[in-house]
Amino acid sequence: MGVFAPLLQKWGNPGNMGVCVACFGRDIAGALGLHRAAVVQYLRPEIMGFVFGSLIAAYAFKEFKPRVGSAPIVRFVLGFFAMVGALVFLGCPWRALLRLAGGDLNAVLGLLGLAAGIGIGVVFLRMGYSLERSRRTYTAVGWILPVIMLVLLVLRVTEFSFTADGPIFFSAEGPGSMYAPLAISLAVGMGIGFLAQRTRFCTMGAIRDLMLMRDPHLFWGVLSFAGAALVMNLLLGQFKLGFEGQPVAHTNYLWNFGGMVLAGLAFALAGGCPGRQVFLSGEGDCDAAVFVIGMIIGAAFAHNFGLASSPTGLGPWGPAAVIVGLIVCVVFGLTMRQTTD
Amino acid sequence: MSNQVVDARGLSCPQPVILSRDAVKKMGSGGTVEVLVDAATSRDNVRRAAENQGCTVDVQDEGDGFRVTIKK
Numbered sequence: 001m002g003v004f005a006p007l008l009q010k011w012g013n014p015g016n017m018g019v020c021v022a023c024f025g026r027d028i029a030g031a032l033g034l035h036r037a038a039v040v041q042y043l044r045p046e047i048m049g050f051v052f053g054s055l056i057a058a059y060a061f062k063e064f065k066p067r068v069g070s071a072p073i074v075r076f077v078l079g080f081f082a083m084v085g086a087l088v089f090l091g092c093p094w095r096a097l098l099r100l101a102g103g104d105l106n107a108v109l110g111l112l113g114l115a116a117g118i119g120i121g122v123v124f125l126r127m128g129y130s131l132e133r134s135r136r137t138y139t140a141v142g143w144i145l146p147v148i149m150l151v152l153l154v155l156r157v158t159e160f161s162f163t164a165d166g167p168i169f170f171s172a173e174g175p176g177s178m179y180a181p182l183a184i185s186l187a188v189g190m191g192i193g194f195l196a197q198r199t200r201f202c203t204m205g206a207i208r209d210l211m212l213m214r215d216p217h218l219f220w221g222v223l224s225f226a227g228a229a230l231v232m233n234l235l236l237g238q239f240k241l242g243f244e245g246q247p248v249a250h251t252n253y254l255w256n257f258g259g260m261v262l263a264g265l266a267f268a269l270a271g272g273c274p275g276r277q278v279f280l281s282g283e284g285d286c287d288a289a290v291f292v293i294g295m296i297i298g299a300a301f302a303h304n305f306g307l308a309s310s311p312t313g314l315g316p317w318g319p320a321a322v323i324v325g326l327i328v329c330v331v332f333g334l335t336m337r338q339t340t341d
Numbered sequence: 342m343s344n345q346v347v348d349a350r351g352l353s354c355p356q357p358v359i360l361s362r363d364a365v366k367k368m369g370s371g372g373t374v375e376v377l378v379d380a381a382t383s384r385d386n387v388r389r390a391a392e393n394q395g396c397t398v399d400v401q402d403e404g405d406g407f408r409v410t411i412k413k
Contacts, residue, residue: 063380063381212359217389271353272354
């Protein structure tokens with residue numbers, strides 16, 4: 001993934017955005033017309049590829065297990081606020097690492113915020129936080145999100161227009177207009193999805209397991225991702241060190257940090273970073289699928305309600321939304337506890 | 342010496358590991374903890390955590406889940 005993310009950027013994706021689950025979810029929301037930020041509207045095939053790749057790996061290794069019922073509405077809200085936090089920072093944990101690997105020092109604040117948010121989540125986990133059990137369900141239920149992704153892929157391939165002026169929307173300028181060729185995006189997405197299902201790659205889990213259990217297993221994977229991306233960026237001439245003038249980024253230190261505190265906490269309470277939630281959706285975890293849908297709706301709200309940041313700075317309501325999101329997450333963490341099992 | 346069963350089926354990460362680690366900490370020498378999980382990820386995580394705690398681990402595939410037996 002660390003190798004292919006900078007290559008996707010080379011092949012057309014936006015700066016330091018070879019892969020980003022938050023940005024790409026936001027672009028999908030825009031393409032569907034759920035928000036009207038004209039510069040970030042594109043049906044990103046990478047996201048569909050992640051789900052398909054994970055689905056194929058899960059079936060190939062007999063790990064496709066349709067399951068549902070572990071507090072779906074909580075996961076929806078966590079996905080919603082995770083996306084709000086990520087869009088105040090401008091990136092998911094993957095993109096935070098890719099931004100750092102591209103020399104964007106603002107990402108340091110984001111990553112520190114991410115670790116702080118996960119740290120708060122670890123405290124809640126130690127206090128017995130639990131979203132309770134999921135249970136097995138019908139195979140068809142496990143296929144719902146993959147089929148939705150298939151429909152989105154068909155809409156992307158056909159560039160279907162439902163009315164004279166859309167949707168489906170495709171940005172004419174801005175990050176949404178920058179993309180690698182469809183087949184490459186899809187193939188790389190599927191490859192990443194396949195491998196990530198096998199390796200359980202999770203940026204949140206990497207930091208959480210270090211804090212909770214001193215277990216560096218996942219952390220080595222994350223370090224190698226960032227290291228490979230750094231080497232690739234140096235080779236491709238995409239490395240530029242500094243705070244100012246970084247692609248699709250702003251320089252507000254406090255809210256780069258604060259946005260990712262919220263995102264990190266929401267990921268920790270939901271049990272996975274956005275990428276991991278997408279991969280879990282592919283192997284039949286319908287609660288993770290609800291989180292993913294929550295993220296897409298969160299992205300729509302973030303742009304419609306002036307919460308999301310842009311390269312020019314914060315959205316007018318971004319900080320307020322982060323504070324509200326933090327309060328909601330803390331209430332979840334304190335009230336959803338099992339002291340005995 | 343104690344034998345304990347931890348039913349972690351349906352719980353998402355990292356709860357199976359937290360429950361099994363807590364049970365292993367309470368377990369005396371010669372004791373056994375059996376952890377029931379229904380996902381391969383949980384199986385691997387529980388096994389790795391127990392091995393890091395210096396335990397021996399045996400895994401049985403029970404069709405719709407796994408029984409991870411941890412001994413110290």
